[in-house]
């Protein structure tokens with residue numbers, strides 16, 4: 122994987138030293154909060170409901186065992202022994218003290234990590250397919266592009282004061298696991314008819330208050346044109362994006378208000394100018410990045426150990442069904458480690474669990490780990506013959522929950538248990554749903570179903586693209602939850618539709634259960650997924666299941 | 679007739695630890711909501727808030743929060759958000775509820 126060169130290292134160290142000084146000056150009273158706040162946000166430090174929170178970037182979700190161990194150390198020494206992995210492929214520490222944060226940043230810098238550009242109106246951590254470099258369906262590893270974008274956008278003078286934050290996601294596979302259509306810019310790698318690599322460029326996607334599916338501005342952009350083209354998009358946005366109203370400042374609003382054709386014209390015109398002045402990415406840099414992401418040396422020794430173990434161990438078989446995905450090398454598998462144990466907090470891992478994951482990556486996984494936007498951890502390259510051993514070790518660490526893609530693999534943002542912006546809690550909702558479906562023992566029967574929960578309209582929990590989405594609101598001083606159905610975050614991105622009036626916390630889980638039972642009753646057969654059934658049936662039968670039921674209960678009461 | 683004024687307290691986050699603190703009668707800060715000094719009029723609330731705002735070398739972001747008086751005549755949180763701030767998160771026994 123990519124390792125920092127001296128320039129990166131010096132840059133990060135200087136930033137830590139600078140921030141240490143700023144923290145000292147805030148603590149001794151020489152900086153006011155008004156002066157300090159933008160400085161701390163630039164370094165990923167938020168003030169939440171109960172404590173400060175430090176958000177650490179994990180560029181394109183890729184880390185190695187050394188870095189994971191360092192996160193474990195930080196969790197133990199400066200937090201309460203755990204960390205929270207987010208939908209932006211970041212990790213958040215929920216309990217640092219202000220005076221300790223510079224020390225944490227130093228520890229991060231020791232392993233080439235930082236918290237820069239995890240906040241503010243700049244280009245945020247570039248996210249990528251968490252199966253990058255491993256997936257069987259991949260055209261090309263998107264991470265060299267993501268790394269190039271990271272270097273290009275880090276401290277880019279022109280793009281530090283954009284109208285609003287700016288998020289880029291990239292996938293190298295036709296099956297979109299990076300939600301590219303819900304980002305300010307989404308890039309999908311593809312090849313043209315001549316077989317040359319390039320990108321489909323999508324702009325103006327986003328969730329939040331005004332959810333929008335991104336639109337294709339360029340069907341095929343040759344690889345070499347990427348940076349001037351993105352600069353063109355950002356220039357158009359920087360000049361024309363609305364700065365008068367925070368809620369209208371994202372590029373999705375600009376695209377929507379201007380219209381796709383006109384935006385495209387403006388971008389193409391800016392692109393011509395940019396390209397003329399663009400000297401190209403230095404060849405040695407390209408080579409250096411490509412080398413950093415060269416595939417590991419795979420061990421292709423033939424072995425039937427995996428197949429035999431599958432036959433003998435039903436727990437392993439059930440784990441393999443959901444948590445092992447097809448690798449481009451047939452001797453390998455991609456192992457997803459669920460951070461969604463029954464009744465647990467989605468995305469949380471203890472320091473001990475982080476160390477187990479680091480050990481497994483080192484021993485069996487070519488030293489690679491990924492964080493997925495679905496708040497799970499991936500071992501992207503595990504020899505199939507080693508999967509039984511990995512599974513056994515995961516079981517011991519309480520990490521073998523076999524539920525990837527199923528009803529209890531819930532995305533939930535921190536909500537009002539931590540987040541200062543929240544209008545309601547999301548974690549207890551996720552816990553209650555997970556516990557309920559565990560009691561029902563229907564999870565396998567239900568099949569693929571994505572539930573996503575946000576604790577406010579900012580939609581960090583991606584509720585709009587959940588097959589079942591849940592949005593927590595404050596309704597006259599009570600936590601109340603709106604349900605959306607039919608959302609989809611893949612290459613067929615769709616924004617879910619609201620069912621109608623929201624539910625109070627105690628009525629929410631029964632409503633979710635009723636929706637799922639209605640699906641089980643009305644599906645053609647077990648091969649029709651929830652999303653397919655919803656698309657065929659529409660919202661009506663599901664609405665009936667939740668609202669008529671309410672009336673019945675009111676009558677019975 | 680003017681609408682009855684809902685009593686308010688001033689709360690903020692501690693500058694060093696980041697947790698919730700409450701402005702007291704002696705113009706100090708307590709970690710216990712019940713210790714907060716209560717304003718029963720808009721005027722008193724404004725005065726409290728400006729006094730609290732003078733102490734930004736100790737706290738971050740003071741604001742007024744509605745409160746109700748408990749049987750012990752100490753202020754209790756009204757809104758669920760404020761109630762959560764007096765306790766800590768619901769998924770772990772961390773924060774104020776753990777005595778931390």
Ligand code: SF4
Nearest residue numbers: 534540543576577581
């Ligand atoms: S969706 Fe809202 S509550 Fe949840 S993390 Fe984002 S800002 Fe906080």
